Structures are given as C-alpha cells and as structure tokens.
Amino acid sequence: MIRRSTWWAAAAGLLLAGPAAAQPAALPPPYQGAYQPHGVDEIGLWHEADEEERQLAASPLRIRDERLTGYVTSVLCATVGDDRCGSVRVYVIRAPMFNASMTPNGTMRVYSGLLLRLRNEAELATVLGHEFGHYERRHTLAAFKERRSGTDAVAWMALLTSLGASYQTMQNFQNFQLAVYGGFFRHGRDQEREADKLGIAYLNRSSLRPQSATVVWQHMMAEAEASASAKGLKKPNFRYIAFAASHPPYAERAAYLAELAAPDGADRDDGTERYRAALAPFLAQFLDDQIKLNDFGASEYLIQNLATAGWTATLWLKRGDLYRTRGAPRDLAAAADFYAHAVQLDPTLAEAHRGLGLSLMKTGRPSEAVAPLQTYLRLRPDAVDAGMIQTIIPGGPQ
Amino acid sequence: MTRHRTLRRMLAFAAIAALPLPANAHKLAEKGTPVTIADSTLSVTPTRDWNRLSGRIGAHAERWTLDGEQLNDVTFYAGVAPGEPLLRERSKKKDPLPKFRQDMLLAEVPELLERTYRTGRDARDFQLSGAAPGKFLGRDGVTFAYQVTDSEGLIRKGEARAAAVNGKLYLVTFDAPRLHYFDQVVDDARALMGSATL
Numbered sequence: 001m002i003r004r005s006t007w008w009a010a011a012a013g014l015l016l017a018g019p020a021a022a023q024p025a026a027l028p029p030p031y032q033g034a035y036q037p038h039g040v041d042e043i044g045l046w047h048e049a050d051e052e053e054r055q056l057a058a059s060p061l062r063i064r065d066e067r068l069t070g071y072v073t074s075v076l077c078a079t080v081g082d083d084r085c086g087s088v089r090v091y092v093i094r095a096p097m098f099n100a101s102m103t104p105n106g107t108m109r110v111y112s113g114l115l116l117r118l119r120n121e122a123e124l125a126t127v128l129g130h131e132f133g134h135y136e137r138r139h140t141l142a143a144f145k146e147r148r149s150g151t152d153a154v155a156w157m158a159l160l161t162s163l164g165a166s167y168q169t170m171q172n173f174q175n176f177q178l179a180v181y182g183g184f185f186r187h188g189r190d191q192e193r194e195a196d197k198l199g200i201a202y203l204n205r206s207s208l209r210p211q212s213a214t215v216v217w218q219h220m221m222a223e224a225e226a227s228a229s230a231k232g233l234k235k236p237n238f239r240y241i242a243f244a245a246s247h248p249p250y251a252e253r254a255a256y257l258a259e260l261a262a263p264d265g266a267d268r269d270d271g272t273e274r275y276r277a278a279l280a281p282f283l284a285q286f287l288d289d290q291i292k293l294n295d296f297g298a299s300e301y302l303i304q305n306l307a308t309a310g311w312t313a314t315l316w317l318k319r320g321d322l323y324r325t326r327g328a329p330r331d332l333a334a335a336a337d338f339y340a341h342a343v344q345l346d347p348t349l350a351e352a353h354r355g356l357g358l359s360l361m362k363t364g365r366p367s368e369a370v371a372p373l374q375t376y377l378r379l380r381p382d383a384v385d386a387g388m389i390q391t392i393i394p395g396g397p398q
Numbered sequence: 399m400t401r402h403r404t405l406r407r408m409l410a411f412a413a414i415a416a417l418p419l420p421a422n423a424h425k426l427a428e429k430g431t432p433v434t435i436a437d438s439t440l441s442v443t444p445t446r447d448w449n450r451l452s453g454r455i456g457a458h459a460e461r462w463t464l465d466g467e468q469l470n471d472v473t474f475y476a477g478v479a480p481g482e483p484l485l486r487e488r489s490k491k492k493d494p495l496p497k498f499r500q501d502m503l504l505a506e507v508p509e510l511l512e513r514t515y516r517t518g519r520d521a522r523d524f525q526l527s528g529a530a531p532g533k534f535l536g537r538d539g540v541t542f543a544y545q546v547t548d549s550e551g552l553i554r555k556g557e558a559r560a561a562a563v564n565g566k567l568y569l570v571t572f573d574a575p576r577l578h579y580f581d582q583v584v585d586d587a588r589a590l591m592g593s594a595t596l
Contacts, residue, residue, distance in 0.1 A: 055551075060547055060551050060553060061522055061523075061547065061549075061551045062522075094522055095522060095549070096516075121440060136547070159429060184405075213417065219531040231492065231494065232491070233491060233492065263462075292512060292513050292516045292517075292524075293513075293516060293517055294494060294496050294513055294516075294517045295580075312554075325496065325506075325509060326512060327499045327501070327502070358503060358505065358506065361503065362501050362503065380557060383527075384526050384527055384528050384529055385505060385508070385526065385529035385542075387529065387530035387531055388504065388505040388529045388530060388531060388540055391504075391531045391538075392503055392505055
C-alpha cells in the first residue's frame with residue numbers, strides 16, 4: 001500500500017508540474033482582428049493548420065461553389081456574430097459522412113454528408129457553433145499540451161519502474177499508463193461537451209430556434225438504429241461511453257442540448273425553407289454519394305426524411321438506385337415502382353428510365369424493359385454506357 | 399470532431415508499426431511465363447516482368463504492380479461467386495461490402511466496382527467515362543473506363559474488363575494516378591489484361 005501511494009504521488013507531481021509551468025498570461029481570443037499565434041505550441045499548430053489549409057484549398061474534394069460556401073458562412077455569422085465569424089474560412093468538402101471540424105487557425109471544414117443530414121438552418125447553426133466553440137476555446141492547443149504532459153509523465157514513470165522492477169511496480173505502471181490514456185479521451189469528451197454548451201449558447205442568442213440542437217442528435221440516433229436494424233445488428237446503446245470514445249454519447253448530447261435550449265426561443269424560425277433552397281442544387285449528388293455506401297438502413301432513413309417535404313423525381317430515382325443495387329427480388333420490384341414514380345414526375349430524367357429498364361429486365365419483364373431503355377438512349381444518345389445498354393435491349397444489336 | 403484526424407493519424411502510425419517485415423513478401427511474374435491467378439483457373443502471360451503482391455485483398459483477388467500499388471495497380475478478381483464481395487470485408491456485419499449477384503447485368507458491373515471502391519476504399523468520387531461491350535476471356539463481356547478520386551484527393555484513372563463465366567464474375571482492373579502514371583503503363587496493363595485466359 002505504501003509503495004503504491006508513493007508511486008501515485010510521484011505520478012501526480014509530474015502531471016501537475018507540466019501544465020502549471022506552462023501557464024500563459026491571458027491571450028486575446030483567436031478570432032480578434034488579425035490575431036497572431038503566441039508561444040511555440042500555438043505557433044506550431046497554426047503553422048501546421050496553414051499548411052493543411054493550403055492543401056485543402058487546392059483539393060479536388062473541395063466544393064468550389066461560392067453560393068453554397070457563402071450560405072454556410074452566413075449561417076455561421078448569424079450564429080456567432082459578425083465580429084467573430086470574420087476570422088473563419090469555410091470549406092465545404094465532398095465526403096459522405098456526418099462531420100465538420102475546425103483547426104486552430106480558423107479553417108472550418110463542413111462535410112457534404114453533414115449538409116445532407118441536417119434539415120434546417122438552426123441545425124446547421126448547432127454544428128457550426130459547436131465547431132466555433134472548439135476554436136474560440138483553443139481546444140486543439142489544450143489537447144496537445146495535455147497529451148504532451150501526459151506522455152512525459154508516462155515516460156518518466158517507465159524510467160522509474162525500470163529502476164525498481166517487480167511484478168507490482170509493473171502492474172502499477174500499466175494502471176498508470178491506462179489512466180493517463182483514458183484521461184486524454186475523457187479530456188476530449190469534456191472539450192466536446194464544452195463546445196456543445198458554447199454552441200447552444202450562441203444559438204440561444206441568435207435569431208434561430210435553439211430547440212433544433214437536440215433534434216440533430218435525435219436524428220443521428222434514429223439513423224444509427226435504422227442502419228443497425230437493416231444490417232441485422234442489435235440496437236446501438238446511445239448511453240455507452242467506450243474507453244476511446246472521442247465524443248459524448250448521442251443520448252447525453254441530445255439530453256443536455258434540450259435542457260439548455262432557451263424556452264423563449266421555441267417559436268423562432270428554424271430557416272427550413274432557406275436551407276432547402278441552398279442545398280437543392282447539390283441534393284442529387286450528396287444523396288448519390290450516400291446511397292453508394294452500401295448502408296441500406298441509413299440511406300433509406302435519409303431518403304424518407306428528405307421526403308417529408310414532398311417526394312421529388314430525384315428522391316424517387318435515388319430510392320430506386322438504392323433498392324436496385326441491393327438487388328433482392330423484392331427490392332427489384334420495389335425499385336421498378338420507384339423509378340416509375342420518378343419518370344412520372346420528370347419524364348426527362350434519363351437515369352430513371354435506365355433504372356426502370358434494368359429493374360424490369362431483372363424481374364423477368366424484358367419486353368416491358370425495352371421502352372424505358374430506348375427512352376434512356378434517346379434522352380442521352382451520348383451516355384457513356386450507351387453501348388452496353390444497346391446490347392441488353394432484347395432484339396437490339398448484339 | 400476536431401481531433402478525429404489526430405486519432406486517425408495515431409492509429410495509422412500504430413498500424414504501420416505493427417506491420418510484419420516484408421521479407422519474401424512479393425513474387426516476380428516473369429515475361430512470357432504463364433501465371434495462375436489467386437489459385438483459380440484464370441491465367442495470364444505477362445509481356446514484361448510484373449510484381450505479384452502477396453497481400454490478399456479479397457478471397458479471389460490478386461494484385462500486380464510495377465512501382466507499387468499506389469502508382470500502378472492491376473487487380474484480378476478471379477471467379478467471384480454470387481453472394482461474395484470483391485474485396486475482403488473489414489467487418490461482415492458492420493461494414494458489409496456490395497456483393498456480386500447472380501442476376502447482375504454486365505452493364506451493372508461498373509456500379510459494383512464503384513460501390514466497392516466507395517465502401518471498401520473510401521473513394522469519394524467515381525466517374526464512369528465509358529462502358530462498351532468487349533471480349534474478355536473469349537466471352538462477351540464489358541470493357542469500361544473510369545476516374546476515381548480517393549479520400550486524399552488523388553485522382554486515378556482506371557480501365558477494366560469483365561465477363562461472367564458459369565455464373566462467376568471475372569474482372570480485371572488497372573488503376574493509376576491520372577497524372578503521368580496511367581499513360582505510362584496503360585499499354586503494358588492492356589497487354590496483361592488481354593492475355594488472360596481460363
């Protein structure tokens with residue numbers, strides 16, 4: 001017992017010594033004016049972030065659309081205020097996952113998969129405010145310092161352990177190491193909670209509806225459930241915190257965001273119409289990126305969600321693609337039906353005719369498949385797969 | 399969300415550290431000597447020396463390269479049975495890959511490859527630039543070309559040939575960065591693909 005407590009005292013001393021010595025004087029916030037980083041750590045992180053931003057700006061995955069980028073930036077400004085948002089550069093990235101991130105130098109990355117999943121401006125503001133919170137509180141810098149002092153302590157402990165190696169000291173060392181690493185992850189989750197709280201505080205002060213914040217996580221849970229159910233997995237546990245979890249669990253976030261939303265904001269506008277209008281030109285592509293991920297449950301959930309505003313030819317087409325590519329006989333019959341709806345709403349939608357023809361072909365109705373496939377070729381005489389489609393039209397060129 | 403990237407880097411680093419030493423990892427396929435692919439009945443006769451990579455990325459897949467698979471990659475998928483994916487699945491239950499299906503039309507094979515690349519290789523964009531009927535293994539098949547962008551933003555060009563034989567899919571792809579590498583090797587890759595027989 002005595003020996004163990006000595007170890008822990010030494011370890012605690014090492015852990016405390018690091019950050020205490022490096023405590024800087026209060027710095028201006030990073031969004032103020034043309035802020036310049038202070039101290040080697042911050043300068044280093046900004047340098048790295050500048051380099052990454054240079055690559056990002058030139059990346060083919062960046063969606064170079066001034067209107068979309070401008071729209072996301074305007075929502076950020078409406079959330080955190082014009083005085084703060086001027087320090088941020090927004091980049092919309094083509095990546096089909098729910099994510100956004102912010103680096104210490106003010107680079108905001110917003111993934112297309114996030115935009116596909118959100119339903120209104122207030123939900124977008126929730127995520128943007130959260131990311132801005134990380135930036136405002138210099139979370140990356142704090143996490144870097146924490147990791148450095150923690151790994152320093154582990155290294156010293158390893159040295160001390162090797163001096164008095166015994167089964168018990170090794171055991172103590174391993175426990176210590178686990179505690180330090182677990183601490184990194186816990187610290188990360190605490191930062192996420194802090195960013196969530198800052199985000200909702202911004203939303204409360206904005207003209208948008210703060211009650212939408214909790215809805216983001218409710219939908220994430222529903223989507224995860226739909227995904228798991230279609231894969232035959234058991235329902236995910238939304239309260240469980242894994243050792244290495246980077247974020248608090250969905251249920252916890254949904255609960256505290258609901259609690260922290262200002263009640264008097266409940267009847268504010270959530271900007272659904274503006275959001276839909278801004279996203280409309282990109283919806284087909286973002287949805288296409290999603291349905292090709294082979295996650296049937298999540299994709300179907302997202303399509304159903306988008307369809308609450310009314311079924312469009314694009315939604316029917318993508319739903320048809322989703323079912324046809326899963327490809328069970330019942331899926332093919334359903335796909336043919338969905339494509340038929342798409343064609344009805346927009347007879348010029350070439351891909352829907354193609355999908356309809358292929359689905360009918362595979363459900364044993366080749367004679368019915370001829371007309372839609374021919375329509376596809378008529379609408380798209382220069383389609384890249386025209387030659388292939390020609391060969392499968394019964395009676396067509398072999 | 400900000401430290402997602404850092405964590406990924408740490409994991410990538412750990413993965414690299416855990417790799418076994420590549421002693422005798424790869425074999426040489428010599429010019430003019432027929433080689434059987436992935437213990438199947440598919441064989442090819444290279445017109446120049448190629449490296450056969452030893453890592454099995456799929457039950458029926460074999461990868462060939464000249465300068466490393468990132469720079470030029472000929473992958474054979476030799477006899478994928480209905481219900482099987484092209485690549486090995488990281489998790490059959492959680493991250494299933496798209497499967498080849500008995501009733502799949504040849505016109506749908508490019509979609510199968512696209513969905514496999516997006517799911518199994520994290521491809522962010524896949525543009526089909528051509529798909530036309532073409533002979534492969536002496537059968538009616540499909541020849542198609544594409545351009546794929548990976549998660550790092552690198553753009554590769556690709557060309558593939560496929561045919562279904564006795565209900566199984568035979569597919570061979572050639573992928574290389576659009577800049578320089580594709581054009582540099584495409585003739586050798588076409589010769590290799592064209593030499594495939596059953």
